[in-house]
Amino acid sequence: MIKTHILGYPRIGAQRELKFALERHWRGEIDEQALEAVAAELRARHWADQRAAGLDFVGVGDFAFYDQVADHVLLFGCAPARFGFTGAETPLQQLFTLARGVATEAHDDCGCGHASHGKPALEMTKWFDTNYHYLVPEFDAATRFALAPDRLLDQVAQARTLGHAVKVTLVGPLSFLWLGKAKDGADRLALLDALLPVYCDLLARLKAAGAEWVQLDEPILGLDLPGDWSLAFERAYHLLHGAGVPLLLATYFSPLQENLSLACKLPVAGLHVDGVRAPEELRPVADWLPDHKVLSVGIVDGRNIWRADLDACLERLRPVLERRAGAVWLAPSCSLLHVPFTLAHDAALDAELRTWLAGAREKLNELRILKQVLTGGERAVAMDLAAARAALAARRASPRVARPDVAAALAALPPDADRRAAPFAQRQAVQRARFDLPAFPTTTIGSFPQTPAIRAARAAWRRGELADAGYDTAMRAEIAHAVRVQEELGLDVLVHGEAERNDMVEYFGEQLDGFAFSANGWVQSYGSRCVKPPVLYGDVARPAPMTVAWTAYAQSLTARPMKGMLTGPVTILQWSFVRDDQPRALTCAQIALAIRAEVCDLERAGIGIVQIDEPALREGLPLRRASRDAYLDWAGRAFRIAASGVADATQIHTHMCYAEFNDILPAIAALDADVITIETSRSDMELLAGFGAFAYPNEIGPGVYDIHSPRVPATSDMVRLLRKASAVVPADRLWVNPDCGLKTRAWPETEAALRNMVAAARLLRDEAGGGTVQAA
């Protein structure tokens, strides 16, 4: 028996309705009831899509106002005590407090030494190797769980009232604990015994509410798990099995390998595997999984936007079907959260490209076609199959894809093109003499507030209502404002503020050959924030300089060093939808060549410091250790190709954020950037300890405040963090900066925070007793 289902659907809405409703709610323009009404309407629409595509269940539980992991924290009643919830708050108030923190007035003079005033939000980090950020559950030895199922049960009731068969989606208990963070040395796995009864209780409640299946996502089965974690699966699932509702154990993103037999024998009613990332495991799973269990095959790519090769999917499915006497379900490889809602009618994509692509809604249709073919209804979908084959053939034969000049330029690159001329120590001396910066030099990560006025000007320009000259003038005014503010605040290394950029990847994608961009292909990144990943379909080349005019203009306004600001090749690759017809390493090298040309042009224009952002370097790391070295080799080389075309006196910065870096420190050091600025403040500088222990050789700017919250950090907070940093990294190698770019902030809080930050740096300089310049 063949059924179709999905693991999750984009919840932001075809027109980003949820984003706009959330932001209105946070501005106090709509109340909770109005926000809930938008959510209910979106859920109803999304279930209707699923039903229309003939799915056998609709998914409940994949909707989240901010983040599904944060929802689990409230569902299991394990919000950290530090938030001080009394129960008087509404669930939404609690959720948004976890997600966004609570601001209080900064006290600069209290000197209490406390970690922070107000309530910093939960930490945020990448969901496996995606650009989606989840809120990290915080556990300690005192963590207790108490089920609060009403909101989820209400959604089940809503779907049932609409006449849908329901499969509820939850993060499984082991993955939930794994993804959390233990404070005070607590052992996350030790919490399992306390958590399992709450899951059992929840499963029983869902069954009683009419859920036909419960999908438990355990993507950690695709990781190199410590033995005690793998062992815990058996214990946990034997207990959950007792709840009586059929369980679908869902794995994705990575091959199961040594966990394959474990996954097959756990006492669940079905197993979902990722047939896109691990096609080689379909046959062994088909052999090993007992016949009475459902095998759900993730056959349509949930991580990319290329139209599926349906013949290849059928080819892949046939041996599975031959081996299985039991039910086989077809699904996307993972949740469709990671692809745009639809690309079928996107105004910015040309008609030919559109036929090569599939958003979430088109992927539902691909499942429908596959099911029809496999259940003997091929004639009914003959036209769909023909259209899919024609689009694929056109893409393969398209002259838009291959560029011999790009291949030639890569081949002509000398082997040492990824090496700076002199070693770091020598460059450092030359650069210190050139820039004459104070000790603890202050800088920012690049972007300044993307104000409604900037967005409105760009929207008007795109609609053709504002001419190029008018847009240029407006952006120059924003840049001039940013420079003025930075000078007034006393920052040492300035940035132009990125006002002209819609996004740090899309902006470059729009200017590079080989990329297409959509008008409405939004994908949720965190909370209400979305990105529109460009579509990288062909060989990459840079037809003209991309940032030089803006940066040179900014430099012309100040005598202080202006830092050029580029996105690195790995991050452009990682945050685009990338072609699947050649290795990622080759595509990355092509991008690196384009960025190298831009770095050299900036240097020629007199820009002495260039930052090449690589926040996605860690995110691109394969989930399995065995594949990591190969990735780090080509990714590191791509960065160095981009960075190494300049003279010793040109200072190259890089920036990374929102990931754990300690396991790739040697690879980060091997990038040989003169300065790295990294996110560290949400983890209270814990990240930096690794840099210290590893004796990271170059200069470091550990982020001293979290930019994802409007909270203005007190100078004392930042002084405390800097002292902590000085304990692990020699002070003469420390820079002072926020965690990440400031584009999501407003100007008043930005100025206040930076003013306090500069004060913190000055205090440290004074304490260092006369060390007022970086030692040459």
Ligand SMILES: CN1c2c(nc(N)[nH]c2=O)NC[C@@H]1CNc1ccc(C(=O)N[C@@H](CCC(=O)N[C@@H](CCC(=O)N[C@@H](CCC(=O)O)C(=O)O)C(=O)O)C(=O)O)cc1
């Ligand atoms: C640094 N991060 C980034 C990641 N990924 C990226 N691709 N880019 C990043 O910067 N990953 C990790 C982190 C954190 N992630 C994010 C992601 C997204 C944002 C963010 O601020 N997103 C904005 C959208 C940005 C954008 O593309 N803006 C465009 C279009 C804006 C728009 O919606 N315009 C309206 C009209 C507006 C008006 O008239 O006022 C429209 O078109 O309808 C632009 O500026 O032109 C978001 O709002 O979600 C931050 C961090």
Ligand SMILES: N[C@@H](CCS)C(=O)O
């Ligand atoms: N230069 C970028 C980096 C973000 S990771 C910014 O400041 O927004």
Ligand SMILES: [Zn+2]
């Ligand atoms: Zn960042």
